[in-house]
Amino acid sequence: MSKIIKEGILLNGQQIFEANKKLEEYSILGKGSKEKQNEVFTAEDRQSDSTIESLYNLLKIERVYLTNKRSKGIYEKEKNRVKIMSIVGKLGVIGFFEDEQMYLKPHEALLLIEMNRLEVTYDTVTISVEQAYSIFLTSKCELSLEDYIVYSYISRIGYIIIIHDPEVDKEKFKLLEERKKVSKEDEMIWCILMQKLNMPYSKETIESNYDLYVKTKSDMDKSAAIISGQDTDNDNMEVDNAKHDNSNEPPNKKFKPNALEEDNNFLDILKTELEYLSYRQIFNKFSYVTRKTFSEFEYDKVRNLKFTFDVFLPKMHFKRTEHLSNYRIIVLRSNEEFPSNVELQRLRENQSYEVPIIIAVVSESLSVHFSICTFK
Amino acid sequence: MIRKSSNDSGLIPAPKRRRHKNFDVKPFPTDCKLIATFTGLDVEIFDPKSIKILGQCGNYGNNALNYRHRQLFDEEKIPIVSQNDYQRKLRWKKKYLDDKSSPIEKLIKVEEVTVQDPFPISQSHVLIIEEAMFLQKELNCLEIMDIGGNLMTTEDLWNEFCDLKHNFVECYVGYLYLKSKNWVIKSGIKFGGHFMTYKHGPQYYHASYIVKIVTSPRTCNEHQTNERIAEVTKKTMLYLEVYHPEDIDSTKYLDNLDKFKVKEVVIQRYDVKERFMS
Numbered sequence: 001m002s003k004i005i006k007e008g009i010l011l012n013g014q015q016i017f018e019a020n021k022k023l024e025e026y027s028i029l030g031k032g033s034k035e036k037q038n039e040v041f042t043a044e045d046r047q048s049d050s051t052i053e054s055l056y057n058l059l060k061i062e063r064v065y066l067t068n069k070r071s072k073g074i075y076e077k078e079k080n081r082v083k084i085m086s087i088v089g090k091l092g093v094i095g096f097f098e099d100e101q102m103y104l105k106p107h108e109a110l111l112l113i114e115m116n117r118l119e120v121t122y123d124t125v126t127i128s129v130e131q132a133y134s135i136f137l138t139s140k141c142e143l144s145l146e147d148y149i150v151y152s153y154i155s156r157i158g159y160i161i162i163i164h165d166p167e168v169d170k171e172k173f174k175l176l177e178e179r180k181k182v183s184k185e186d187e188m189i190w191c192i193l194m195q196k197l198n199m200p201y202s203k204e205t206i207e208s209n210y211d212l213y214v215k216t217k218s219d220m221d222k223s224a225a226i227i228s229g230q231d232t233d234n235d236n237m238e239v240d241n242a243k244h245d246n247s248n249e250p251p252n253k254k255f256k257p258n259a260l261e262e263d264n265n266f267l268d269i270l271k272t273e274l275e276y277l278s279y280r281q282i283f284n285k286f287s288y289v290t291r292k293t294f295s296e297f298e299y300d301k302v303r304n305l306k307f308t309f310d311v312f313l314p315k316m317h318f319k320r321t322e323h324l325s326n327y328r329i330i331v332l333r334s335n336e337e338f339p340s341n342v343e344l345q346r347l348r349e350n351q352s353y354e355v356p357i358i359i360a361v362v363s364e365s366l367s368v369h370f371s372i373c374t375f376k
Numbered sequence: 377m378i379r380k381s382s383n384d385s386g387l388i389p390a391p392k393r394r395r396h397k398n399f400d401v402k403p404f405p406t407d408c409k410l411i412a413t414f415t416g417l418d419v420e421i422f423d424p425k426s427i428k429i430l431g432q433c434g435n436y437g438n439n440a441l442n443y444r445h446r447q448l449f450d451e452e453k454i455p456i457v458s459q460n461d462y463q464r465k466l467r468w469k470k471k472y473l474d475d476k477s478s479p480i481e482k483l484i485k486v487e488e489v490t491v492q493d494p495f496p497i498s499q500s501h502v503l504i505i506e507e508a509m510f511l512q513k514e515l516n517c518l519e520i521m522d523i524g525g526n527l528m529t530t531e532d533l534w535n536e537f538c539d540l541k542h543n544f545v546e547c548y549v550g551y552l553y554l555k556s557k558n559w560v561i562k563s564g565i566k567f568g569g570h571f572m573t574y575k576h577g578p579q580y581y582h583a584s585y586i587v588k589i590v591t592s593p594r595t596c597n598e599h600q601t602n603e604r605i606a607e608v609t610k611k612t613m614l615y616l617e618v619y620h621p622e623d624i625d626s627t628k629y630l631d632n633l634d635k636f637k638v639k640e641v642v643i644q645r646y647d648v649k650e651r652f653m654s
Contacts, residue, residue, distance in 0.1 A: 158652055159648075270559060273558060273576075275402065282404060286510075289636055289637075290638070334596045335596070340617065359643070371599075373641060
């Protein structure tokens with residue numbers, strides 16, 4: 001394969017096979033073993049030389065791809081989007097529809113180009129990866145380079161990541177709440193029926209509303225007894241026993257200690273210890289420094305940070321309009337100030353429903369560091 | 377693996393490998409009056425009985441000597457001293473002590489022979505200034521003298537400590553807040569924080585939190601440094617933000633400590649890739 005393959009000439013099967021086979025021969029060491037002593041620097045030099053050589057050889061080989069394995073799109077500069085002309089395979093949770101035509105946002109197109117899944121033309125010229133970076137990450141675009149680094153990192157791992165929109169989030173949450181209200185009792189009846197039939201059922205529904213479960217079950221048992229014509233007294237006894245055993249509490253809350261007050265958080269776990277209880281009077285003497293409550297914060301004096309992304313765990317039949325996010329991400333540069341408690345608290349309160357907040361710090365070398373906040 | 381955490385976020389204190397059974401934990405020394413000296417840099421206690429009480433009740437203070445030397449002051453055991461150490465003590469006696477003066481009588485074992493200690497060394501127990509203030513002001517079980525032997529009042533101490541440490545007020549408020557939640561608090565200098573918090577004490581549990589009292593905004597790099605230290609040492613970084621009361625002059629803080637407010641937040645490193653794989 002030392003011959004140069006001319007453009008526009010179709011390759012036969014053997015040529016394609018040989019070109020791809022040669023690519024597979026080279027493997028570059030991702031992480032070289034570290035030499036810890038200075039004396040053996042020659043070995044280290046040899047190792048780095050061989051890595052560079054293998055990298056050079058790998059880059060030297062001509063790339064042969066099947067053009068019909070990539071989706072195709074056209075970049076529309078005015079509306080800053082990519083119009084999809086043909087789709088090959090599945091592109092994942094990506095893009096949006098307008099007049100039954102699929103479009104991609106610039107950052108989505110860039111990710112697909114980087115992953116060799118998309119070929120975008122701009123004025124009949126195919127865009128290279130380098131050109132795509134300069135075209136798709138301009139100041140007009142929604143995302144900056146730092147945001148895109150976080151976006152590509154997380155989506156490559158396998159999470160579903162979408163740009164955060166607070167209004168869409170609110171509507172989604174409202175819809176779900178309404179749906180829950182309407183079908184609570186119906187859902188419980190279905191749950192009990194499925195349970196009786198030894199079919200899979202949602203345990204969460206029973207745990208979240210255990211009183212309704214006990215009530216519905218006893219009603220259903222009674223009507224079942226009437227229909228089958230059995231003696232109702234025995235059945236009532238069984239229901240009573242079940243009530244006594246479970247003491248009308250959800251299974252997961254049964255053994256939880258109730259000694260802590262409502263406002264308590266992770267720092268208060270030692271308040272249930274024996275020595276605290278026996279010396280409580282002395283502890284109360286100097287417990288006058290209290291926690292600042294939500295209402296006491298002065299939000300006007302701090303920066304108004306905003307969430308950049310919503311992150312979802314991958315699911316089989318994922319729908320953007322239905323599923324609630326699992327995490328929210330804010331992106332910061334490493335030379336920026338780290339958010340203070342008040343700023344984080346403000347972010348937390350601005351959420352329509354509470355999920356863990358992840359702070360992504362992107363350094364100048366474009367490496368990403370993630371941290372998670374705990375409030376309770 | 378030094379520490380095993382039973383929960384995801386690692387916020388439950390991890391016990392030490394050597395389990396202590398049926399231990400009796402006392403959070404404070406009660407019904408006693410201890411005497412300490414303010415040296416100008418720290419607060420020290422020299423009385424062996426007071427040191428023992430502070431160690432047993434609440435684990436206050438830090439012994440200036442290492443473990444080997446601490447054995448020398450155990451009252452129940454006769455300490456074993458090597459021949460070289462004994463000879464050195466004899467030399468010191470010749471050099472520094474008069475023949476007439478014999479301050480403390482103490483026995484030592486030199487090669488299984490019990491003899492009189494020729495040069496007994498008195499141990500000292502160092503309290504961090506927040507501890508000293510707490511024991512003196514809140515529990516009223518500590519009397520602090522200055523080097524001249526005069527008794528210091530709470531106001532004197534407060535002024536001295538404020539001069540000594542620029543953020544003493546915030547640190548003391550943070551200390552009080554954590555102490556009121558039954559944590560044993562030690563200095564966090566070894567881990568880049570202001571305090572370390574333990575359940576029951578360092579002999580029973582590993583430290584749970586590295587506490588940093590936050591007064592000014594921190595950069596992302598600074599935060600990452602703290603977080604990485606906490607992660608490597610299998611602890612959790614706890615940021616305590618102290619809010620000063622408005623319209624109160626800084627000279628009147630001592631009487632208005634109850635108007636201070638505190639807010640805590642835990643920020644941990646989150647390995648997105650690892651979480652996804654698990």
